[in-house]
Amino acid sequence: MSSTPPPPYGQSQLSAVQVLGGGSAGSSAHVRSLTAGLVARGVRVTVCAPAELEKAYGFAGAGAEVVTVPRRSDPMSVAALRSACAGADIVHAHGLHAAVRTAFALGGQVSRSRPGAGSGGPAGGRVPLVVTWHTRAHAEGARSHVVRLMERRAARAAAVVLGTSSELVDRARSRGARDARLAPVTVPAARPPVEFVESKARAELGAVERPLVMAVGSLVPFRGYDVLLDAARVWRDHATAPLLTIAGEGRERGALQRRIEAEDLPVRLLGRREDIAELLAVADVAVLPSRWEARSVLAQEALRAGVPLVATAVGGIPELVGDAAEFVPYGDGEGLATAVLGLLGDAGRRGELAEAGVRQAATWPTEDETVAQVLSVYDELTGQG
Template structure:
């Protein structure tokens, strides 16, 4: 296969790329959707290999890409399906550890360049942690280029053995069309009423109900908010294995917290919120943090992993696992409208420092061109 330019000069066929997703978390799936749209607009042919569920949620075909169903599994059937989808690709770009390892298997014996993006760090405990380390090492040593969404992920890739690791910040897709200030003003009272937060502060947290997300610390902090008048309501959007444990605590301790399960209207929830909460022990380029700043909602977050790099001084940062610090930061913000307004202004400035979708696509395309353009004979 002869690599050709994505610019398609003099009738040459365009660059053919395959984007590979695993289950796809919100950040990586939204990024692939944005990337597919931008690449197609620049004449690149894009195929997205992802489960049917990801296509239903993110509509890759609506962005102009082809979609091929590949289950989130590394069994022989999934690897064979991916190998077939990559047969005519000039370059394969995998997102996340599982998708990357599946791509390594599918491309075995071929010289197709493989680009890998680490959006977040894979988490595991016990024996599985060793397996994850082995998978990471295999992936980064096979990939032509590893892109990390934060400096910490780039450092980790280099330490694991990547021959070429680079920082490639992932842009948050822009606001939905038609969602203007008038819509927000109209939806906010309705959303607050549905959540039971009329006449009281509304605090929003979003994330899977897993231990590293810090929801147990959030429940600890919420005890301090029971004495406030009016009492804030904490709403947690997300689902996971910890739900029974968290729900039992909420009921037994009479905590002002509601678990509302998975939601596809997070932007509406944030528009109605007084404060956004991010108590996680590990976040790389957090979608919630970006959405909160875009929505001009003050953010209180754990000072962990990529969060300080992402938000700068545009959020209240507290030590991870310190429920008293989290509770105190929220109380101070609720009582200090000037501080909340300062964070909003800093948020606008911080957003301006983030890459745009166009800049993100241009950077990715430059990597593609570097890997696929013929090198001159010396």
């Protein structure tokens, strides 16, 4: 592990624990970036996460001590988390499941006593818990009641809830959060490798002489891929029918693949990919058909890359992208197809959206600004500000 610089004169080193549960791409990348920024500022960081997330994101390489905590919520996992948090000045959980597990682990725990620490924490001297809501859980029927209870538990256990969109801040307040604040998280920018060749990438995808449309995200119902396939059916018989590629994995893959084959749709499921930046760089249009999103990773990467975006006007998407996208209502397959085909046939409009996307991306907080905001919360809660 890399060494950390000493804390300011007269202060002891702040100890922060970052907790990840399932770890979406956005939250995991944020924790990696946050860890590196905190370590650079002299904070001692421990990351508690499943082993597969450490392998994918390399928190140890960012200077953290890594404690492997499985995704499951059995007593052994909670005990491992409790042990990792013992003596910490601040604990920061990312996501609903991580927040609930951490709240159980911290129950009754008292923070280490030392000058200048802990004075800003919750009543009773417990270790202050910060929770970031990166997105919201999607559940229906009886499961939705369980999710509401989990949200209440997480919101009320936290000294501060940080929401990545205004809607999530409002949701945290409605669930009983004492202090909920907007904290827009910007996913670190990805860059295609120097040796990247556009023609080769398009050839590998099968889109040499046809437009390429790209979607990215887990294959789960709320992503709206059933509606996206409706759109692909509309443009299937178009003279220059675009190829739709979807990068991601999930429980809906089988059903989506069967429909693609049954209806002979111009769609390829790519599975989980590590080269999203390269794939986006060759796309003519990116599409986000979700029922709900907070700060979509795809939207951020598309705007940064200057790729025109068609998206549903849901959740935090309008707040994130401003006027740098073509918006369609959720569930409107024909409208989605019309918007995509309209952009593919209008090079001028694609250019306008590409320029608007780069301008919009420049308004998002930098990684450094994100770290500074989080650290100011830590200082406030531990009395080090």
